[in-house]
Amino acid sequence: MSEQRNTSEGQAAKRELVITRIFDAPRELVWQAWTDPKQLVKWWGPKNFTAPVAKIDLRVGGKYLYCMRSPEGDDYWSTGIYREVIPPERLVCTDSFADADGNVVPASHYGLGEDFPLEMQVTITFEDVAGKTKMTLKHVGLPESMSDMTNTGWNESFDKLAESLK
């Protein structure tokens, strides 16, 4: 019992963000906007950003790779693996910063905080509310021990080692 309580209390400083929005559109349309790369590039990224690349392999275990470009021309790549794909209700995927080849990189690669988690998880649910869509997004930073992509860092180190031995 106390073990369980410790876990939940210990996660108080965990990065967790929940955003809810209502879109005046049927949820099939909102689902497509998330899962069709041709549509995703039209909205992915903050104001004045563009999204030159979106690749989506929409199945459990499938990967995605997105690129967004800032007004200054800086590219930010992100990647992840789909964990749950239940159209048009629920989409769960991991989320990490990446390079252009889809390798996971730490946030510091883009000048963001050293302490950003290497792997995050995004859960999006779509609910039909009288023809409109209530979308809830939950974005959670995963502790490194839970990440199955942390070995990328090692791979990079080994690449460098191999390079230096040439």
Next chain:
Amino acid sequence: MSLPAISKHLKVLERAGLIARGREAQWRPSRLEAGRLKEVADWLEHYRRFWDESFDRLDAHLRELQAQQKQQHRKQTREKKHVRTKKHL
């Protein structure tokens, strides 16, 4: 708030790494770990902006998409009507 309640709250903050606590006799001085708080705040600020602004664009995209669909639908209905009128003639 009761003393045991305060003590419990401090314990939670300590486990979360948001405060550090020492021990002097029966006193346990607490110190705010501002660095940890800032890291969490940076993360939240980064992603709140990212999602909020992306969803503003998603909203605009969905509106445009539906306006286009409506227009297309109207055009098709008009064309159908046109064909029907032609048949009549």
